[in-house]
Amino acid sequence: MKRFCFSFLALILLLVIFSLRGSAQQEKPSVEFNVNPSQNVIVKPKTGNAEGSLNIHLTPKGKATNADRKPIDVVFIFDKSGSMNELGKNPKKFQSAKDAMTEAINFFYENAGPNDRFAFIPFSSDVENDQVVYFSPNNGKESLSKINETVSKLSASGGTNYTQSFEKALEILEGGNNNKYIIFMTDGEPTFSTVKEKMTYKKKVQVGTEKKCFLFFCWEEPVYEYKTVTEDIDVHYELYGQGSKMTSKVYYYLNGEQYYKNMSVKDTLAAIRQHGLTMAEKLAEKNIKLYSIGFGNDSEVDMDYLRKLSAITGVTARQASQENIAPIFEDISKDIDTPSISGEVKVDLSQFNGKVKVMEGSNARIDENNNAIFNFNFSYPINQNPPQPIDLTLPLSFSETGTYTFQHIEMTYNDLSGQKVSVTHPPVTIEVKDDAPPSFKGTMSLKGIENTPDNLIKISNSTEHTNEFTVQYDLEPYGLMDNRVSGSITNIKIIQPLPEGISVVSAPGVSTINVSGTPAAVLTAPSTINYSSGAFNPNKFTAAVTLKADWALSNVKMPLATVQYKDSRFGDQETTIPASDQVINMKVRLRDYPYAYDGDSSGIITKLNLDENGRKLEQTEYPNNYGLKNKAIKEMVFQDDSANTTIKITYFDNDIAYAYLKPDFELRGNKTGRLYGNGDTANEPIDMKLTNLVAGKGVTYSYSIENGDEKGPWVEFSPGDTIPLTKTGVNKIKVKAEGGFAIKDLIVEKAITIEKRIESVAIEPDPIEIDVGSTASFTVKIQPEDATNQTLDFEIRDRGVADFTDTNRILGKTEGETELVVRTKDGSNIEKTVPIIVRNPYIPLDELKFKKSVFKIGLGEKIPLTDLLIFNPDNATQKNIDQVVSEMENKVQVVKENGVWFVIGKEVGYSTITATAEKQHNGNQPQASALFEVISNSNDDEDDGPPDAGRW
Numbered sequence: 001m002k003r004f005c006f007s008f009l010a011l012i013l014l015l016v017i018f019s020l021r022g023s024a025q026q027e028k029p030s031v032e033f034n035v036n037p038s039q040n041v042i043v044k045p046k047t048g049n050a051e052g053s054l055n056i057h058l059t060p061k062g063k064a065t066n067a068d069r070k071p072i073d074v075v076f077i078f079d080k081s082g083s084m085n086e087l088g089k090n091p092k093k094f095q096s097a098k099d100a101m102t103e104a105i106n107f108f109y110e111n112a113g114p115n116d117r118f119a120f121i122p123f124s125s126d127v128e129n130d131q132v133v134y135f136s137p138n139n140g141k142e143s144l145s146k147i148n149e150t151v152s153k154l155s156a157s158g159g160t161n162y163t164q165s166f167e168k169a170l171e172i173l174e175g176g177n178n179n180k181y182i183i184f185m186t187d188g189e190p191t192f193s194t195v196k197e198k199m200t201y202k203k204k205v206q207v208g209t210e211k212k213c214f215l216f217f218c219w220e221e222p223v224y225e226y227k228t229v230t231e232d233i234d235v236h237y238e239l240y241g242q243g244s245k246m247t248s249k250v251y252y253y254l255n256g257e258q259y260y261k262n263m264s265v266k267d268t269l270a271a272i273r274q275h276g277l278t279m280a281e282k283l284a285e286k287n288i289k290l291y292s293i294g295f296g297n298d299s300e301v302d303m304d305y306l307r308k309l310s311a312i313t314g315v316t317a318r319q320a321s322q323e324n325i326a327p328i329f330e331d332i333s334k335d336i337d338t339p340s341i342s343g344e345v346k347v348d349l350s351q352f353n354g355k356v357k358v359m360e361g362s363n364a365r366i367d368e369n370n371n372a373i374f375n376f377n378f379s380y381p382i383n384q385n386p387p388q389p390i391d392l393t394l395p396l397s398f399s400e401t402g403t404y405t406f407q408h409i410e411m412t413y414n415d416l417s418g419q420k421v422s423v424t425h426p427p428v429t430i431e432v433k434d435d436a437p438p439s440f441k442g443t444m445s446l447k448g449i450e451n452t453p454d455n456l457i458k459i460s461n462s463t464e465h466t467n468e469f470t471v472q473y474d475l476e477p478y479g480l481m482d483n484r485v486s487g488s489i490t491n492i493k494i495i496q497p498l499p500e501g502i503s504v505v506s507a508p509g510v511s512t513i514n515v516s517g518t519p520a521a522v523l524t525a526p527s528t529i530n531y532s533s534g535a536f537n538p539n540k541f542t543a544a545v546t547l548k549a550d551w552a553l554s555n556v557k558m559p560l561a562t563v564q565y566k567d568s569r570f571g572d573q574e575t576t577i578p579a580s581d582q583v584i585n586m587k588v589r590l591r592d593y594p595y596a597y598d599g600d601s602s603g604i605i606t607k608l609n610l611d612e613n614g615r616k617l618e619q620t621e622y623p624n625n626y627g628l629k630n631k632a633i634k635e636m637v638f639q640d641d642s643a644n645t646t647i648k649i650t651y652f653d654n655d656i657a658y659a660y661l662k663p664d665f666e667l668r669g670n671k672t673g674r675l676y677g678n679g680d681t682a683n684e685p686i687d688m689k690l691t692n693l694v695a696g697k698g699v700t701y702s703y704s705i706e707n708g709d710e711k712g713p714w715v716e717f718s719p720g721d722t723i724p725l726t727k728t729g730v731n732k733i734k735v736k737a738e739g740g741f742a743i744k745d746l747i748v749e750k751a752i753t754i755e756k757r758i759e760s761v762a763i764e765p766d767p768i769e770i771d772v773g774s775t776a777s778f779t780v781k782i783q784p785e786d787a788t789n790q791t792l793d794f795e796i797r798d799r800g801v802a803d804f805t806d807t808n809r810i811l812g813k814t815e816g817e818t819e820l821v822v823r824t825k826d827g828s829n830i831e832k833t834v835p836i837i838v839r840n841p842y843i844p845l846d847e848l849k850f851k852k853s854v855f856k857i858g859l860g861e862k863i864p865l866t867d868l869l870i871f872n873p874d875n876a877t878q879k880n881i882d883q884v885v886s887e888m889e890n891k892v893q894v895v896k897e898n899g900v901w902f903v904i905g906k907e908v909g910y911s912t913i914t915a916t917a918e919k920q921h922n923g924n925q926p927q928a929s930a931l932f933e934v935i936s937n938s939n940d941d942e943d944d945g946p947p948d949a950g951r952w
Contacts, residue, residue: 029062029380031341033411035425038576042398043436043479049397050432051359051441051478054406055560055576056345056374056392064380064416069339071115073135073178074108075169076101076147079186081124083300084156093322094156096613097185097295100326101151103616104183107333109144116140119172120147123165124158125192125238134172159238161192162309163272166279166290173288180288181336183329184309185320187295189302191239193272196232197252203229204255237272239265273305280312281365284375287342291332292317295325307581311363314342314375316555316583319452323614327598327606328455330616331585334602335379335555342377343413343421347394347406356404359395363581379555380416381602382622383630388499391560393578398432405429437570438479438489438531440563442577445472446584449546456549456586457598460636465548467586468505471496471558472544473577477529477536486532487568492525494543494577497559501632501652502584505546521545549586551634551652554601556584590636592644597659597741599633599649605659605695607741618696618740620659625719626693628657645743646692662746663701663737664692670724678750683757683788683827686725688733693719696740706732728754728788755788757828767835768820770802770812774841777809778834780822789826796820802836812838845876848917848926856933857892857905865894865901865915869928882918882925886911892932905934 034057044050078101085094108118118140120133131150136143165184173180205227209220235252248268250261263271283290290313294301306317315335320328349356350370358364364372372394378387398404409425446453449468458467473494495513497520498504504512504521511522523543530537561577588599594611605628607618622630631651639646639658647659667676670685690701701719705712707727714736717723725731731754736747762781770776782790796802796810798818805811810820817837824830849870857863871879884894884901888911893904903913910933919925 027062027065029060029064029339029341029386029416030421031343031376031378031411031413032059032061033057033345033423033425034059035345035347035406035409035428037428037430038393039439039574040429041431041433041436042439043481044398044401044432044434045479045481049399050401051395051397052430052432053396053576053578054347054394054409054428054430055578056394057389058345058376058378058392058411059389060341060378060380060386062380062386063384064339064382066339066416067382069113069179069337069416070418071113071117071178072336073117073119073173073176073180074336075119075121075172075182076104077121077123077165077169077182077184078151078154079124079160079188079295080122080128080154080156080158081160081186081188082157083160083188084295093187093295096322096325097187098151098154099615100320100329101185102148103326104329104333105144105148105151107330108337109141111337112140112144114139115178117176117178118143118147119169120150121165121168121172122150122154123161123168124156126158126161126194127164127168129168132168159192159240160186160188160190161194162186162190162276163193163195163279166276166283170279170282170286170288173286179340179342180286182283182288182290183293183332183336184290185293185295185329186301186306188300189269189305190272190276193237193275194234195237195275195278197235198230199233199252199254200228200230201254202226203231235261237268237275239268239272276305276309277312280309284313284365284373285367287375289313289315289336289342289377291315291335293325293328293332294319295321297321304581308363311581312365312375314344314377316454316581318454318583318585320455324455326616327587327614331554331600338379338381339416340377340379341413341415342375343411344376345374345392345409345411347372348408351407352404355399355402357397357399359397362395363392364394376413381630384602384632388556389559390557391579393560393576395578396430398430401432401434403429403431435481435485436479437567437573438477438536439573439575440475440565440577441478442473442475442561442563442575444558444561444577444580445474446470446558446580446582447472454583454585456553456584458549458551458586458588458635460588460590467550468546468548469584470544470546471580472542473523473561474540474542475563475577476540477531480531480534480536483534485569486530488531489529489565489567491564491566492527492529493564494523494525494545495562495564496521496523496545497561498547499553499556499558499584501549501551501553501556501586502547502558503550505548507546510545521547549584551586552588552599552601552632553584553586557582558584588633588636590638590647592638597636597647599636601632603628603630603633603651605633605636605647605649605741607696620695620741621697624695626660626695628659628695629655631655645746647695658692659695659741660692661694661741661743662692663690663694663735663742663748665689665733665735665748665750666691667725667733667750667752676752679752681753681755683755686731686752686754688723688725689721690719690735694737694740694742696742699740699742700738702736702738704734706734725752725754728756728786755826756784756786757826758787758790758824758830759783759828761792761822761824761830761832763820763822763832763834767837768810769837769839770810771839771841772812772815775805775809775811778820779808787826791825793823793825794820795823796836801838810836814838815840841877842921843873843875843877844920844922844924845871845873845879845917845926846924847872848915848928850915850928850930852930854931854933856935857903858935858937859905859908861905863903865903865913868903868930869915871917876920878918878920880918881915883916885914885916886932887914888912891934903932905932908934908936910934 038053042050042052085091117135122128133147206222207225208223238249248265250263292306292310294303294306310317318328374392406428411423447470449465453469456467560579590597596608598606605620608614635650638644639648645662649657702714702716732751734749760783801816801818822832886892886894891909892911893906914929917926
């Protein structure tokens with residue numbers, strides 16, 4: 001039986017352990033992927049290639065719980081071309097870019113790890129080599145300081161050369177095991193580039209020397225020949241001017257002479273842009289992430305191009321203005337500073353012997369083995385939900401009909417611990433036929449309503465559309481193989497899955513459905529597409545849906561969309577629209593002009609000055625001691641009745657927290673733990689402690705206490721400190737905060753009156769004894785002697801026995817006992833009771849006796865009667881003898897002389913003497929009798945009589 005119990009318990013324990021292990025494994029950050037064709041069957045036109053695509057869905061899993069990340073190498077590439085200050089017309093533009101760089105540098109200065117490295121490359125028409133800042137051999141902060149110094153001295157002039165700046169960054173980042181990043185900022189399209197191109201030409205080569213002489217002087221001169229060589233020659237591509245006035249110049253040098261290539265402006269621009277793409281591919285090969293910032297509007301900077309450059313390396317591009325360039329720099333800096341999983345998806349095309357090629361426009365690069373490779377990167381903010389999934393599309397062309405099975409699809413990445421993970425996908429098949437349903441080529445693009453999609457702002461308590469954007473779909477039907485076929489495409493619907501935090505703005509023709517647990521917008525196209533004679537009518541159309549961001553988002557991408565339709569020849573069909581490279585970023589803003597508070601996806605709140613182009617003033621942090629959480633913010637409003645000093649924060653999951661702009665504190669009884677309010681009175685020492693801590697970094701707190709005429713100084717204290725208040729009287733406590741989000745010069749004041757309570761009461765004498773008709777005083781001693789309220793309440797329970805003549809004196813009224821009761825009136829509830837004993841001063845004589853029953857007295861002897869008597873009690877008030885009687889007066893005589901009774905022996909014989917005391921107050925009149933024998937003095941030797949007889 002014992003063995004069974006042990007085995008059963010062991011089994012339970014193992015199950016628990018495996019369960020915990022399984023749970024831990026589920027939490028470990030990882031990436032899953034799935035690959036599907038856009039269509040299983042596609043058509044090959046007679047005069048062209050079939051077109052299809054593979055859709056790659058990447059899903060990050062788990063949660064990062066460790067703030068440690070791998071060391072990083074970061075190279076800042078900074079555009080200082082003439083357009084940065086609009087040729088001197090807008091110097092604030094260039095200054096705002098420099099300020100933003102400084103913000104980013106300062107961020108890394110605060111957060112850099114010991115092995116992080118930083119470099120800086122300013123560029124215009126070429127790299128400004130004399131101002132390049134290289135990795136410091138000592139530590140990253142040293143180079144950051146030098147970068148700040150260099151940035152402050154920069155001036156704007158020259159053209160825009162992406163290629164050489166990327167080459168320089170690649171050179172600096174070469175080698176080392178740190179994660180590698182570039183933050184690239186530009187305000188325009190590339191206009192300069194130098195690349196090496198192979199050329200075959202006759203090169204002037206020295207083959208020897210010959211002797212030359214003149215008069216008496218001789219020397220050696222080189223001998224040259226021209227040999228045909230093939231070499232890499234630097235070719236310079238340059239563009240000047242703008243718009244229709246732009247001109248191009250392409251040139252190179254051979255044998256010291258300049259030669260020109262005859263190229264149009266269009267071709268020159270295309271070549272320069274291709275040079276940038278080629279460099280981005282080289283960066284991707286080295287796993288270098290290129291974050292791009294386009295500084296300007298759509299007419300100034302080609303964001304699609306920048307997005308493509310960044311997408312090739314697996315990350316994103318952002319569009320900035322003077323108002324938001326600083327926070328965008330910081331957003332990217334935070335992203336780099338966050339633990340991340342980066343990797344690649346590789347699709348092997350070599351098995352198809354050139355029949356399958358990647359179409360132009362893809363973000364994939366092709367390696368020397370004909371693998372199409374996508375780079376990706378997922379940032380894992382600490383303790384937050386995993387990043388949202390992304391969709392990648394690999395557009396392919398097929399030169400022949402047939403069945404194409406992609407056998408080798410592999411995802412590899414380094415997890416957060418640096419371990420390499422490889423996952424192989426099952427084969428995926430696309431069938432290419434001579435005839436198949438027509439399909440759609442489509443693109444997805446995002447356009448802001450009031451802000452660009454990557455800079456959305458949700459204004460609290462506002463009906464503005466600043467958090468809305470439009471997703472536009474440009475669709476073009478294609479795929480007619482036979483000019484003789486005709487038909488129609490109807491019931492066209494675009495189904496757009498929605499990322500978390502994105503919802504639909506209600507509009508006609510748009511509905512919302514649920515697809516596999518994910519909400520999706522459904523757009524219904526109103527028209528029918530007809531086809532015949534090898535053409536579609538209409539041959540393209542556009543659809544759009546307006547969406548809004550509901551809570552703060554960071555680098556969220558729209559998923560690919562699905563197009564469902566019905567073909568009159570083939571029935572119901574489905575294809576996909578590739579996801580846009582654009583990212584969605586949104587912050588939640590609470591305005592308190594001229595300030596604003598921006599909340600982001602990690603729960604960080606930044607205080608801005610709107611009058612200074614949104615200059616950052618302060619920022620919260622996580623972890624923190626002021627109660628803010630590490631979650632995406634959905635709403636921020638000022639708490640009612642807080643006079644704009646408390647921000648109520650609602651997170652994406654409807655959790656609530658509060659950000660305080662002024663401190664608050666509690667007053668709690670040191671002994672009772674009771675919480676006192678402002679203006680209350682306490683009868684105990686008070687502990688003051690902060691309750692509401694001001695949000696933000698580096699907040700300091702000070703207090704001052706005023707008691708009567710004594711005003712204490714301002715004293716700095718820590719948030720967890722308890723400040724004791726012990727002085728009696730009115731204490732005015734003032735607390736202020738400085739730094740962080742604290743409202744300047746705002747002082748929180750509360751008052752509390754401390755009264756020292758009585759702890760004990762003693763009455764002397766105890767008990768109190770008084771004669772009837774007399775008075776007695778008493779004293780009351782209070783502890784502690786400095787008790788604040790020493791007022792007492794006095795009571796005599798029976799005032800018929802005794803009563804007060806004044807506060808501390810009692811009159812005995814009648815004989816008896818009662819109690820004096822003394823009560824405190826300060827709330828201490830102490831009651832002291834002492835007995836009062838009132839005595840009557842008259843003591844009645846209860847009994848009168850003779851000392852003996854028989855006395856002998858000599859003849860003529862005179863004896864005082866009182867010497868023979870016993871009075872009981874002895875202290876009786878009245879012991880006077882009222883009457884004495886002798887039965888035999890002739891034998892024993894009784895006389896009273898001067899108030900004293902005497903017994904006199906007159907004659908030998910006997911007599912009984914009876915003494916009667918005076919009448920007592922109680923009416924009693926005691927008597928006593930004794931026998932007296934008178935004897936002669938000569939008879940002393942005679943018998944003394946009875947045993948109790950004898951001389952007096």
